[in-house]
Amino acid sequence: MKFVVWKAYHLESEEIVDRYLAKARELVASHEFVVCNDEESVKREIQDADVMLCWKITPDVFACARRLKWIQFGSAGIDHTIFPELLNSDVILTTLAGIHRVVVAEHVFALMLALARRLNMSSVFQLEHKYDRTEIAATADVLAGKTLGIIGLGRIGLNIARLGKAFEMTVVGTKRILEGQLANIDRIYRASEYRKVLPLSDYLVLAVPLTEETRALIGRPEIEAMKTGAYLINVARGAMVDHDALADALRSRKLAGAALDVFPEEPLPADSPLWDLPNLIITPHTAGSHPGYADSAAEVFRRNLEAFISGRPMVNVYNRRRGY
Numbered sequence: 365m366k367f368v369v370w371k372a373y374h375l376e377s378e379e380i381v382d383r384y385l386a387k388a389r390e391l392v393a394s395h396e397f398v399v400c401n402d403e404e405s406v407k408r409e410i411q412d413a414d415v416m417l418c419w420k421i422t423p424d425v426f427a428c429a430r431r432l433k434w435i436q437f438g439s440a441g442i443d444h445t446i447f448p449e450l451l452n453s454d455v456i457l458t459t460l461a462g463i464h465r466v467v468v469a470e471h472v473f474a475l476m477l478a479l480a481r482r483l484n485m486s487s488v489f490q491l492e493h494k495y496d497r498t499e500i501a502a503t504a505d506v507l508a509g510k511t512l513g514i515i516g517l518g519r520i521g522l523n524i525a526r527l528g529k530a531f532e533m534t535v536v537g538t539k540r541i542l543e544g545q546l547a548n549i550d551r552i553y554r555a556s557e558y559r560k561v562l563p564l565s566d567y568l569v570l571a572v573p574l575t576e577e578t579r580a581l582i583g584r585p586e587i588e589a590m591k592t593g594a595y596l597i598n599v600a601r602g603a604m605v606d607h608d609a610l611a612d613a614l615r616s617r618k619l620a621g622a623a624l625d626v627f628p629e630e631p632l633p634a635d636s637p638l639w640d641l642p643n644l645i646i647t648p649h650t651a652g653s654h655p656g657y658a659d660s661a662a663e664v665f666r667r668n669l670e671a672f673i674s675g676r677p678m679v680n681v682y683n684r685r686r687g688y
């Protein structure tokens with residue numbers, strides 16, 4: 365079999381990606397394994413490849429594939445690289461969904477604590493050598509006793525809920541399929557009822573995949589429905605939030621603060637007004653970054669490789685009907 369790798373568009377460091385690819389190469393030692401860095405070489409090498417490992421594929425590259433059967437993507441979400449020809453093909457698409465569940469939940473709590481404890485204000489003061497307690501002492505708050513609303517109780521959402529309980533928060537959330545009893549959740553709603561979570565939440569976290577149902581999930585009316593003084597944290601996808609409406613709500617203090625790890629356009633353009641909002645924390649799509657990526661990604665690839673070769677069910681298969 366031939367495996368082709370297109371090493372472009374990844375969110376990890378080169379060193380971490382190289383470690384993942386070295387492990388993947390070992391797993392397919394008896395097969396051909398070709399790593400491409402540029403579009404021209406991948407267009408050539410994909411022609412007779414059976415399997416591709418990549419972070420993104422374009423229609424032009426996909427059009428060159430003659431016998432491709434499986435693509436293992438290097439990210440949890442693949443909304444950025446879905447196009448009709450890929451969707452309508454019978455190539456198996458697998459993702460790394462789930463590998464970020466602990467690190468993203470910890471990132472969410474880092475952001476929530478930073479917002480509650482006004483760490484962004486302290487950081488600005490530190491750069492200015494300014495020892496000023498007044499506003500920080502007057503506005504810093506605690507998480508205990510507050511309500512945490514989680515839109516999307518999937519693998520990441522459930523880990524956020526686990527931490528929420530450790531911080532003595534009330535946890536409410538939404539789930540696409542309601543089945544059985546879920547640990548760490550005080551109240552659960554169907555995905556379509558997510559607006560019920562808005563007025564309950566002191567901290568509202570978006571942790572759903574981007575699909576037609578979740579695009580533009582939080583617009584002006586939804587922000588209006590939130591508690592005055594609440595916080596919004598988005599570690600899902602930028603296209604879910606109306607950023608003009610969010611900026612207005614942060615300026616008027618309808619929302620006390622927000623934290624964004626994802627943006628409709630990445631990198632966030634240098635002239636975006638979001639940069640200048642003092643009550644907004646921006647992280648550059650790093651909620652899932654950690655050194656364990658190489659091992660976790662290679663483990664998903666190993667399981668899928670074994671399943672692919674033996675014809676058993678693979679893990680993290682992209683569901684074309686659900687859109688994730």
Ligand code: OXD
Nearest residue numbers: 375438439440441652
């Ligand atoms: C992903 C991510 O893997 O956003 O999809 O980090």
